Amino acid sequence: MKTSKIMVIVLTVLLAITMLAGCSSTPAEKPPADQPVETTFPEKSIDLTILFGAGGAADVIGRKLADGAAEKLGKPIVANVRTGGGGAVGYQYVLGQDPDGYNIVWNSTSICVTYHQGNMPADQDFSAFRGVAKISEEASAIAVKADAPWKNLEEFVAYAKANPGKVTVANSGVGSFNHLTAAAIEDALGVQFKHIPLDSKESVTALLGGRVDAMVNMAFDAIPQVEAGEMRALAIVGTQRIDAMPDVPTMKEQGYDVDLLMWRGIAVPKDTPDEVVLKLQDAFLESANSDEFKEFAKKYSLTVAPTTGAEFDAYMAEQDKMIADLMEKIGLKKQ
Amino acid sequence: MKQNRIIATILLVFIIFWAYLTTKLPETTMLGEPGPKFFPAVVLALMAILSISLYFTKDLEKTEVIEADEIDQVTEPEEELPMNGALKLFAVFFAGIILIYFVGFNIGLIVSLSAMLWMIGWRLFPRAILFSASVTLVIYFLFSWALKIPLPKGTLF
Amino acid sequence: MLEYLSQGLGIALQWENILFMFIGTILGLVFASIPGLTFSTALILMIPVTFGLDPVPAISVLLGVFAGGMSGGSISAILLGIPGTPSAAATVIDGYEMAKRGQAGRALGMAVYASVFGGIFSLLVLMLVAPQLAKVALKFGPAEIFALVIFGLSTIVSLSGTSLNKGLLAGLFGLLLTTVGLDPVMGLQRYTFGQSWLMIGIGIMPVMIGMFAFPEIIETFQRAKNNKGVSKEPTDKQVVKASFPTLKEMKSTFLLMLKSSAIGTGLGAIPGTGGPIASFLAYDQARRQNPRCGKGAIEGVGAPEAANNGVTGGAMIPLLTLGIPGDSATAIMLGAFLIHGLAPGPLLFQNYGDLVYAIFISILIIYVMVLVIQFFGIRLFVKVLDFPKVNLMIAILAMTVVGSFAINLNFGDVIIMFFAGLLGYLMKRYGFPITPLILALVLGYTIEDNFRKALVYSDGSLAIFVQSPVSLVFLILALIMLLAPLIKPLLEKRAKADKA
Numbered sequence: 001m002k003t004s005k006i007m008v009i010v011l012t013v014l015l016a017i018t019m020l021a022g023c024s025s026t027p028a029e030k031p032p033a034d035q036p037v038e039t040t041f042p043e044k045s046i047d048l049t050i051l052f053g054a055g056g057a058a059d060v061i062g063r064k065l066a067d068g069a070a071e072k073l074g075k076p077i078v079a080n081v082r083t084g085g086g087g088a089v090g091y092q093y094v095l096g097q098d099p100d101g102y103n104i105v106w107n108s109t110s111i112c113v114t115y116h117q118g119n120m121p122a123d124q125d126f127s128a129f130r131g132v133a134k135i136s137e138e139a140s141a142i143a144v145k146a147d148a149p150w151k152n153l154e155e156f157v158a159y160a161k162a163n164p165g166k167v168t169v170a171n172s173g174v175g176s177f178n179h180l181t182a183a184a185i186e187d188a189l190g191v192q193f194k195h196i197p198l199d200s201k202e203s204v205t206a207l208l209g210g211r212v213d214a215m216v217n218m219a220f221d222a223i224p225q226v227e228a229g230e231m232r233a234l235a236i237v238g239t240q241r242i243d244a245m246p247d248v249p250t251m252k253e254q255g256y257d258v259d260l261l262m263w264r265g266i267a268v269p270k271d272t273p274d275e276v277v278l279k280l281q282d283a284f285l286e287s288a289n290s291d292e293f294k295e296f297a298k299k300y301s302l303t304v305a306p307t308t309g310a311e312f313d314a315y316m317a318e319q320d321k322m323i324a325d326l327m328e329k330i331g332l333k334k335q
Numbered sequence: 336m337k338q339n340r341i342i343a344t345i346l347l348v349f350i351i352f353w354a355y356l357t358t359k360l361p362e363t364t365m366l367g368e369p370g371p372k373f374f375p376a377v378v379l380a381l382m383a384i385l386s387i388s389l390y391f392t393k394d395l396e397k398t399e400v401i402e403a404d405e406i407d408q409v410t411e412p413e414e415e416l417p418m419n420g421a422l423k424l425f426a427v428f429f430a431g432i433i434l435i436y437f438v439g440f441n442i443g444l445i446v447s448l449s450a451m452l453w454m455i456g457w458r459l460f461p462r463a464i465l466f467s468a469s470v471t472l473v474i475y476f477l478f479s480w481a482l483k484i485p486l487p488k489g490t491l492f
Numbered sequence: 493m494l495e496y497l498s499q500g501l502g503i504a505l506q507w508e509n510i511l512f513m514f515i516g517t518i519l520g521l522v523f524a525s526i527p528g529l530t531f532s533t534a535l536i537l538m539i540p541v542t543f544g545l546d547p548v549p550a551i552s553v554l555l556g557v558f559a560g561g562m563s564g565g566s567i568s569a570i571l572l573g574i575p576g577t578p579s580a581a582a583t584v585i586d587g588y589e590m591a592k593r594g595q596a597g598r599a600l601g602m603a604v605y606a607s608v609f610g611g612i613f614s615l616l617v618l619m620l621v622a623p624q625l626a627k628v629a630l631k632f633g634p635a636e637i638f639a640l641v642i643f644g645l646s647t648i649v650s651l652s653g654t655s656l657n658k659g660l661l662a663g664l665f666g667l668l669l670t671t672v673g674l675d676p677v678m679g680l681q682r683y684t685f686g687q688s689w690l691m692i693g694i695g696i697m698p699v700m701i702g703m704f705a706f707p708e709i710i711e712t713f714q715r716a717k718n719n720k721g722v723s724k725e726p727t728d729k730q731v732v733k734a735s736f737p738t739l740k741e742m743k744s745t746f747l748l749m750l751k752s753s754a755i756g757t758g759l760g761a762i763p764g765t766g767g768p769i770a771s772f773l774a775y776d777q778a779r780r781q782n783p784r785c786g787k788g789a790i791e792g793v794g795a796p797e798a799a800n801n802g803v804t805g806g807a808m809i810p811l812l813t814l815g816i817p818g819d820s821a822t823a824i825m826l827g828a829f830l831i832h833g834l835a836p837g838p839l840l841f842q843n844y845g846d847l848v849y850a851i852f853i854s855i856l857i858i859y860v861m862v863l864v865i866q867f868f869g870i871r872l873f874v875k876v877l878d879f880p881k882v883n884l885m886i887a888i889l890a891m892t893v894v895g896s897f898a899i900n901l902n903f904g905d906v907i908i909m910f911f912a913g914l915l916g917y918l919m920k921r922y923g924f925p926i927t928p929l930i931l932a933l934v935l936g937y938t939i940e941d942n943f944r945k946a947l948v949y950s951d952g953s954l955a956i957f958v959q960s961p962v963s964l965v966f967l968i969l970a971l972i973m974l975l976a977p978l979i980k981p982l983l984e985k986r987a988k989a990d991k992a
Binding site: 053054055056057059060063064067079080081082083084085086088089092093117118119168173174175196197198201202204205206208209211223224225227228229230296299300 | 532535536539540543629630631632633673674677678679680681688689691692693763764810814815816817820823824825826827828830831832833835836837838839900901902945948949
């Protein structure tokens with residue numbers, strides 16, 4: 001009985017200490033205006049919101065990147081997965097926090113798509129965020145089954161032209177990046193597909209199981225199947241060929257003007273102070289440029305293409321316009 | 336009291352409300368599939384049929400329940416606990432959750448657990464608070480400190 | 493193959509590897525057995541850890557969490573009536589019933605035996621026929637998965653207890669709840685009232701935590717109140733003895749275990765189905781064998797546990813042979829493979845046969861660990877029942893809040909958990925069974941998703957569901973299940989009349 005009382009007292013004291021400790025870590029006071037470059041940020045751990053499923057490429061790469069940046073900043077960056085609504089849930093969470101740099105988001109093309117699809121409030125498009133740094137780009141690919149009759153893009157296009165609306169193409173869901181890519185391909189090739197909305201893994205099973213004629217998916221999802229001789233990639237949708245599939249030409253090489261890349265970067269709410277953004281930018285760019293990260297990104301067929309926050313802002317604006325136009329074309333643009 | 340009838344009526348009101356929400360969903364005819372309204376509509380229709388059938392089902396008598404359980408000799412006849420008491424406990428706990436939402440996990444949980452303990456007759460406040468505090472502390476250490484899983488922060492501070 | 497086996501043994505038996513398996517298994521068991529924590533959380537926590545490990549230890553630690561978690565889900569299901577994972581929801585029915593009668597030890601023993609049985613069975617399948625089974629799994633398109641899941645849902649009939657009508661209503665309500673959030677095909681918001689926290693939808697974990705935990709908590713508190721706050725009364729007065737099933741019991745349940753493990757392995761291999769359906773289908777098998785299921789029969793504990801552990805090996809099949817994860821656990825494992833530059837898929841067996849066999853052996857060792865840890869653990873776990881019940885329930889109450897929050901770090905889930913608890917209490921009071929609602933909630937999204945996607949393939953023609961033989965068979969089976977309670981009394985009457 002006595003020991004239990006002592007235990008309880010000890011625990012309570014401990015609790016009091018923790019609560020006091022919790023209070024002391026309130027946000028830093030703002031530095032005087034005349035010296036904006038000096039900042040004591042960060043004074044506590046930073047919360048990195050990850051928008052897509054635990055263990056997926058977005059999650060794992062985001063964590064690796066954050067590890068490097070945390071080393072530079074001297075405080076931990078804790079990755080927290082907040083999925084849902086095609087990223088909308090995580091974006092809205094970050095926008096709902098104080099713009100002090102302690103809540104950052106592993107941003108991607110999804111901000112444009114989910115906004116125009118109508119899943120973000122009207123005033124929360126890409127410009128509600130401020131870019132810290134653009135980090136990477138990923139290309140997608142169009143692939144068919146290895147035993148399909150089409151040996152190259154030309155034959156595939158010829159067949160698709162002869163059978164408008166008959167060729168089934170799996171994408172990663174209505175309004176997904178790969179749906180937009182597929183629509184852009186359709187546009188450039190002057191053909192009409194029948195789009196089957198699956199997710200990226202279902203696309204692979206559907207193609208291997210012979211339920212669709214082709215898939216438009218991230219190149220990363222096609223590579224192991226192509227290497228194993230189960231699939232044939234017809235073209236890369238991107239500016240350059242991919243190391244893992246050096247024989248597969250890009251769309252551009254084959255004379256079609258499709259150039260859509262999935263990009264990722266770090267962003268914060270737009271009212272975050274300059275000095276905090278700069279500090280974060282330096283840390284994340286250094287992490288992105290490290291050999292360790294580049295080596296890691298390679299395993300996910302990710303091209304590391306870092307730019308500064310200001311450049312990222314301009315890039316997002318440009319991309320947003322392009323995606324809005326594409327979505328308008330396929331009838332998905334709600335706002 | 337015809338219990339089944341009351342439940343069936345409540346269900347039907349709910350179904351009508353949900354059906355109304357369903358009619359407000361946007362119409363889409365893309366892709367040749369039935370669209371976002373279809374599945375809820377089917378489920379609601381089936382629910383409506385079963386609710387109506389429940390309305391006309393006689394209430395199960397207590398004796399019947401025991402009969403159905405006859406293989407089971409161990410079951411002691413359970414006394415009915417008053418529902419009001421239960422609802423009061425729910426209300427207090429809900430207040431606790433709202434408190435956690437505003438003031439954050441640590442304080443909110445200690446207060447709401449203590450309140451629950453007080454409700455069930457732990458009138459010795461220090462003991463109730465100490466117990467609540469130790470539970471909270473263990474959880475705090477496990478999640479925030481050991482596992483680095485954030486706990487609700489509270490929106491007021 | 494023998495060469496790979498010996499190389500694999502060499503890799504798997506390194507002390508570092510064994511240590512990580514052990515850590516993973518313990519973590520999985522602990523996370524799954526604490527209500528409010530799930531082994532998915534443990535898997536996510538392990539992601540950064542796997543960055544720094546060699547491939548085999550990295551996979552081993554995740555496999556340990558996966559297998560330990562699957563088997564550990566039964567612990568809180570049996571002792572507290574709160575399933576540790578959605579896959580253990582079927583275990584609650586008989587497991588908790590047994591615990592109420594002081595047979596917690598026997599139920600736990602059966603659960604361990606069944607878990608290990610299912611796990612090892614699925615491992616054998618994985619080793620022997622993975623490529624063939626993967627080919628079959630590839631044939632499961634939306635139409636087939638829809639039919640299969642409808643068949644799984646039809647087991648609601650056997651879960652409904654005294655009133656089929658109420659059971660079906662509960663199930664339908666569960667289906668309706670899955671429509672909240674983003675629509676599976678178009679990504680449009682439904683019933684979200686513009687709230688971002690509802691866009692995630694109504695999660696299975698918050699609802700499950702609330703519905704199973706609250707009725708127990710409230711009842712305990714009310715009883716304590718009637719006794720003027722006396723809290724010294726231990727949860728269960730009977731002495732709880734831990735015991736494995738006897739040889740006779742093992743013999744009598746052998747066929748059922750085999751069937752359940754096969755169900756679990758098969759469903760595990762089909763991406764997009766998985767644990768909960770498998771365990772409910774297996775439970776249905778148990779009911780066929782022993783009509784006392786539902787009132788505390790070991791068959792009712794064994795079948796779902798064998799099935800959900802069968803899923804572990806089954807889920808590895810599409811992961812290893814095709815590089816396609818079937819659920820969130822294997823998705824995280826896929827990540828661990830890729831981090832180390834290993835792409836699971838057809839080439840994995842050719843290029844890294846030794847690693848693949850090391851993984852097989854690791855699974856075997858993990859299940860031996862599960863057996864040993866649980867065997868000694870049972871004595872410890874049942875000690876939970878010695879705590880004063882009020883104190884225990886207060887702790888669980890706190891965990892319901894944290895647990896429901898921790899899943900998505902979303903406070904909305906706590907609110908959902910609370911209302912699910914209130915609804916669960918009212919349902920229990922008015923004779924509505926809870927398990928059909930949980931089952932429907934697990935399956936609803938898959939049903940709608942696959943139904944609509946199948947119709948995209950067929951341009952809206954329902955014929956796709958009857959043209960595929962697999963789909964047709966499952967739909968007919970489901971129909972038989974649903975109609976059986978209506979037809980059976982008629983048949984019995986006729987049989988009686990014939991006899992007379």
